[in-house]
Amino acid sequence: MSVSVESDPESPEIDDAVPPARRRFGVAGWLAAGVALGLLLGLVAGLLIVPSFTRPGEDSAEAGFARDMSTHHAQAVEMGMLAHQKASDSDVRTLGGDIALTQQAQIGMMQAWLREWKLGPTGSQPRMAWMPEGSAGLENGLMPGMATDAERAQLRSATGKAFDVLFLQLMIKHHLGGIHMAEEVVKLTDNAEVLRLAQGMVANQRNEVAAFQQLLTKLGG
Amino acid sequence: MSISTPAGDKRRPSAVSTGKKPPAGKSSSSSTSSTSTARKPSTASKAAGTAARPGGKAGGAGGGGKGRKPITPVKVSQGRSWGPIAMFVAVGVIAAGIIGYGSWAAFKGSQPWEQKAADIDGIVNYRDNPDKTLTEANHAWGPLTYKLTPPVGGNHNYNWQNCMGDVYDAPIANEHAVHAMEHGAVWVAYKSGLAADQVEKLASKVRGNEYMLMSPIENLDHEVSLQAWGYQLKVDSVDDGRIDQFISALRQNATVEAGATCSGGITATGTTPRDIGKDQQGG
Structure with a gap:
């Protein structure tokens, strides 16, 4: 048990490591994903519905x-x-x-x-x-x-x-x-x-x- | 996901109230934090769904029972809820921004030239004028009279003034200039005696550009008068930004003879029209 305590923050294969990792990616990580997805979504939708995007x-x-x-x-x-x-x-x-x-x-x-x-x-x-x-x-x-x-x-x-x-x-x-x-x-x-x-x-x-x-x-x- | 925010807040007091349970070891605390993490969404949605405070409390007690301190679930709930919110806000704002800008640019860009012309401050549109002689378009020989100075349309000579970006240094015949405008040219006229550097500023907008011509006019009532078929704008400075606006909106667009050219016209100056071709026509 005491071993797992020390390895806790670093070991990715153990469930325990997930929450700190999530927190570290936290808002910035989600935001980056959001920017990427937003650009993709905007471009795809734009190509479909805004004619000036294709000419x-x-x-x-x-x-x-x-x-x-x-x-x-x-x-x-x-x-x-x-x-x-x-x-x-x-x-x-x-x-x-x-x-x-x-x-x-x-x-x-x-x-x-x-x-x-x-x-x-x-x-x-x-x-x-x-x-x-x-x-x-x-x-x-x-x-x-x-x-x-x-x-x-x-x-x-x-x-x-x-x-x-x-x-x-x-x-x-x-x-x-x-x-x-x-x-x-x-x-x-x-x-x-x-x-x-x-x-x-x-x-x-x-x-x-x-x-x-x-x-x-x-x-x- | 948006539900998780208020639910998470609601959970805080219940988590605190269950904090009385005896704390376990450090390892068990971090492992319970993961189980409470896993449990929380269902608990939160249940709490939100039933809106029953005891239910929420019970769920909280279950989650926090093995937990060490109430601080841990609070921190986890912040990390989980703000990230997705930020992401979806970013997705929404960027996607809407791209589509919105694209639509606006398309709308703005595809505005008809008539609208762009109408937006120029001080421009006069004679196409709508009840006096149709201002914009009638028959061919005629010899000197003609025009109601406007400079004219913006009307009957004109068989020959057009060459409008291949020609910069004429002396007055030209209205009868030829009007024909050039019928072909889509913008005629830049300036008051005779305008300073040479001012004339050069105007000439730089004209030279090398087909569907443009420029010439001085004696006793013009403004420093500069721009004409295209049926349109006129008079300004008092060669630096007036509306000059470029006028050229951009009306050059070639204002033609009433689509595809007509500017080359092959009269290149001589002088205000008396040249009836080239009259003899052959027998007119």
Whole structure:
């Protein structure tokens, strides 16, 4: 008996040790269990009854990509339409029209996502904030590869072969910036639709960059 | 579990009253504390169920009979009851918090843009105005007259002003700007002569953002006037937080021609509309 007295507090196999042990875990232990269970319960119930838990949110990478790539694409559409209207080389004209039509359609897809996700076209975060160190990549507030106001004005006033060369140079830069953004969202998202479109952009725009470079060589730019 | 708290309290006096029994050895005391622990819930629930004081007393006597001191059951009862209570409170608060926040965020986030616009202090919604000429949308050539300065809608030129985040340094034609707003653009107008650093602050909100354009207006009645189709907000400081609110709520959302673009428009300044395409049309 006297032995069991001494071993009492430590020996777990004896019933006697249970109450002190319970007291030691006491409120803190129960509280920890409660926090864990509460988080689990809240998340499970939330996933079931709150639709916003299952779709990209206001500051998500998916929403940031949809908004920023829409803006990035819109400038490619502007430049592509200029090329379609006034390029002197027929291949450049064709490429300009292709870019404008494709990217305008993609803008429509991305804007439809935002509407489906109940998000507005204008985010509360700075451009590129959805990418790691993304906002550091802004140049004078413009996303990577975007033409400046001066470059856009230059392109509008250029004619003939000079226009073709400038268009190709600006579009190579534009595409490289766009490819970078699309690659980033591929790393960040598990949304099947976003992945499909972004992966397509990367593959397609890489091919177009190669085509631009060939055309530049042909034009002697 | 919540029953155990009052039951445990009720048990205290009965446990004390049975403390008169002669104390046993130390080992037996700790072993009885475990038996009393095991017994207590049933005793407590019985006591709560019958609400009979003698019954409770008897149960207490049985439990405490072998016990050494009344202190032990009291301590055990505290450890057993507060833990579960804390747990269930935590479960409830956290679960309710997550669901509540999620629901609130979903509700807030999915508010229609019209509601967000209506919440902006000082905004005027002309879409509800009985004067429908303010927001009618036919195409016309030549100079047009507008009742509002700057206009927020109405008939307009066939050509729209380019609104690819264009920052115009001179006044532009209302006839083109109205068409840009029909496409979903927010037109940021400022009073001519605004300090250069103030103009730059505004320009930084516009540049590089499609569905935005900016231009000065001579003798504007406020420092800054923001327009989208059917909406207007006039403020006197470029630092006014409502400027961002207006842009966020109305840019692109206010379009009455979903999907219409901002590129391919007039990029020249000057307040006389340019009737490009009129000759081909024979109008």
